[in-house]
Amino acid sequence: MYKFYYPLGRPMPQSSQEQSLERVEQCFREHGGQITRENIEPLIRACQLPLYWKAPLFIAAGGEKLGHLTEEQFIDYWNRLISSCHDSYSRFVRILNRGLRSYLLPEDFLALIQDVVDTHPGLTFLKEATEFHSRYVHTVIARIYYCVNRSWSGKITIPELRRSNLLQVISYLEEEEDINKITDYFSYEHFYVIYCKFWELDTDHDLFIDRNDLAKHNDRALSDKIIDRIFSGAVTRGRAHKQDRMGYQEFVWFLISEEDKRHPTAIEYWFRCMDLDGDGYLSMYELEYFYEDQLQRMEALGIETLPFTDCLCQMLDMVRPAEHGRISLSDLKKCRMTPVFFDTFFNFDKYLDHEQRDPFASHRLDDEGPEISDWDRYAAVEYELLVAEEGxxxxxxxxxxxxxxxxxxxxxxxxxxxxxxxxxxxxxxxxxxxxxxxxxxxxxxxxxxxxxxxxxxxxxxxxxxxxxxxxxxxxxxxxxxxxxxxxxxxxxxxxxxxxxxxxxxxxx
Known part of the structure; x- marks a missing residue:
């Protein structure tokens, strides 16, 4: 039977491998048989790899032990790599995790992102402020896992990598000197917004926030019930949620989910929170449970309330679920108005904003120009506000x-x-x-x-x-x-x- 499945990429012709090895040999000859971390760029070009793979490649090939790479050492490593991994995705995983696993863990990205901090021209102002490198690096890692790790496993697999734009964005880093134009993952302005928001809530500065801290977000716009669900373990695991605490990486996921409810991960995030019994559907009971908080807040402020039955009819007409009487995750992913749906049940301020706004205005804006995510809009506005407030x-x-x-x-x-x-x-x-x-x-x-x-x-x-x-x-x-x-x-x-x-x- 003809082989059609190549988990590590379709094998390249033997002649292509030989040409790659010849380019590497030529590079070492031109550099006296040794290449250090500082002059590794020609070797990266010879291997036809993106520039910012250089730090992980140097480490994976054994350069840290001697402080340099020898020709024999690297030729042996490179030959084994291209003989077993035949596309950029499988090679990226093998280089970053040094061949230890078939997937990537968060720590595998540390060398790559730290190298971006150290050498990217758009982050030169941050180079001397070493105490803030860790925060930026961990923010980028959290954003990568938010977008790429669609299985929520904490392990990025080769298929997940292929379905993402991560390698394209990493390649784009060497072309774009303004880091803030790379809004996927690496933007300093996005990091600044996220970290300042966390700083505002983390009043004791222990790098954890509890449910009382999170309740203060956006002037207490979120309902108590949804905050309880966030800390229940529906979207967090490990010992942290048992101690009613949220770490910085978890806050990154929360903030992006809160501000971009069209993102697939955000839809999954809030669906997990609202699915009280974990059956994979939102029942009418679950919707009413969350809407009760909204009704109470409207009554307390003297705002005319919308009965739950009327609200339910509106939501069902908007989502159009495939099955009568319950809403599935796939139903919500097909709906273009998920921000309206979720905000109706647990974000009071945004719910009122949706009620007063033309519901089709956002669609017109999307049709008039290049697609900009809700998160990108939010981060741009918040960054300008933060700078204006502080300086x-x-x-x-x-x-x-x-x-x-x-x-x-x-x-x-x-x-x-x-x-x-x-x-x-x-x-x-x-x-x-x-x-x-x-x-x-x-x-x-x-x-x-x-x-x-x-x-x-x-x-x-x-x-x-x-x-x-x-x-x-x-x-x-x-x-x-x-x-x-x-x-x-x-x-x-x-x-x-x-x-x-x-x-x-x-x-x-």
Whole structure:
């Protein structure tokens, strides 16, 4: 029988493998038989791989042991790889997990994403702020699993990778210098929005939030019943939900699901929450159970209520379920108005907003231009609001804006005002002019600004977590914290997921 199933890709002709090995040999000859991590780019080109595979490839081929790759060592590795893995998807999995598994775990992405932080031109401002690398890396990983891991297993398989756009986005990283234009997974602005939202709720800054913290999200727009379901284990697993806590990665999933209810993962997320008995259907009883909270809030505010029977008729007409009297997950995935459906039952503010808005307006907007996800719209608006609240000014076109934002947050913080009262608005304006000026003048300019503000430089240095001396701040490129300045000892997370990922704690 003719073979039609190739789980690792259709085998390439022997001549193609030989040509690939010849290109690799030529590359090593041109570099004296050894290639280091710093000059690995020509080798990546010879292998015809995307640029940002370079760090995982260097590690997988054994380069970390000696600090470099030898020709014999790499030829042996590359020959084995292309002989067994015949397409980019299977090779990506084999390189990232070093051949240990047939799937990817979250820690397998650490080297790749850290290399993006270290070398992508759109993240140069973040390079010195090493204390924030971990948060960005873990945000990207959480977003990757949100979009790619459609099985919710915590393990990305080769078929899941093929059905996603992840490899295309990673390839696009080397073409686009503005990281914020890569809205899938890697956008710094999206990370900034997510982390600031988490920071607002995590008042004790232990990198966990409980149900009382989550209830404050968006001015308590979510019903108590849906919050209880989130913490019940319907969408979280492991020990965290048993302790009524939500970790940062789980919050990433929550926030994207809350703001983009058209996304397939978001539909599954909220369906799991509303399916109380876990039978795979939303019954009329379950819909009424959640709608009761909405009715109570409307009555408390003196808003005219819509009886459940009338609401139910509207929802059934909108969803058009295949089976009478119950709604399946596939019914909701076919419906283009899932935000209206879900918000009707557990998000009070958005429910009222839908009631007052033209229900077809969003469809007209979608038809008029390129498709933009609800999450992309939300992140763009929230980023501008955050920058405006914390610093004012137009930061859209300047990558230094997060640094200025953090300075202004520092100036406006309660602890700052209580510690010293002599930081003036003029000083902050001067800081802005320095940060947007010539980089060579940055150190001297910041020193002058702080000297002119009559501030205790030692206090400022200790508050910001940087060293002071010689009349000013050292490590001035790390003024930022680029996001609100957390207690760094609580913020650092062990980058080695090897034990953690195998436990029940890291699950989606």
């Amino acid at each position: 004012g000014g137009d930061s859209q076109d300047d990558i230094c804006s997060p640094i200025l934002t953090s300075w202004l947050w520092f100036y406006n913080s309660v602890s700052c005002k209580e510690t010293f009262h002599l930081v003036t608005v003029d000083a902050v304006v001067n800081i802005e002019s320095v940060l947007y000026g010539d980089e060579d003048e940055l150190s001297m300019g910041v020193d002058n600004v702080l000297d002119g503000s009559d501030c205790d430089l030692g206090v400022i240095g200790s508050e910001l977590g940087v060293m002071s001396g010689n009349g000013g701040l050292k490590k001035h490129s790390n003024l930022s914290a680029t996001v609100p300045n957390l207690a760094l000892d609580q913020m650092e997370v062990d980058d080695d997921y090897s034990d953690y990922a195998d436990s029940d704690d890291y699950q989606y």
